[in-house]
Amino acid sequence: MKKSDLDRNEGLKITGQMKQAGTPDRFGSAANPGVTRRDQRKLDQAQGLIPFAVKLDSGLVKQIQSLAETRGEGINETVAALLTKGLSR
Numbered sequence: 600m601k602k603s604d605l606d607r608n609e610g611l612k613i614t615g616q617m618k619q620a621g622t623p624d625r626f627g628s629a630a631n632p633g634v635t636r637r638d639q640r641k642l643d644q645a646q647g648l649i650p651f652a653v654k655l656d657s658g659l660v661k662q663i664q665s666l667a668e669t670r671g672e673g674i675n676e677t678v679a680a681l682l683t684k685g686l687s688r
Contacts, residue, residue: 634642643650655663667677 663674663677663681666681667674670677
C-alpha cells in the first residue's frame with residue numbers, strides 16, 4: 600500500500616471512532632443549564648433589586664472595577680456601597 604492510502608485509511612478509522620463516541624457530559628442533556636434570565640430576574644426582584652443603567656466615563660469604570668477587585672466583591676456591591684456613602688453626605 601502507498602503512504603497516501605495508509606493515511607487515508609487512518610483518517611477513516613479516526614472519523615469512525617469520532618462518530619461512535621458519545622456526547623461529553625458537559626454538553627447535551629447532562630449539561631446544567633444554570634439560571635435562565637427570567638429566573639434571575641425573579642430572584643433579583645425578590646431581593647428588591649432593580650436594574651439601573653448609567654453611562655460612565657471609562658476611567659471611572661476602571662477605578663470602580665479595581666476597587667471591587669481589591670475589596671473582593673462584585674461591581675454591583677461596590678457601586679451600591681459608593682452610592683450609599685455618597686448619598687449619606
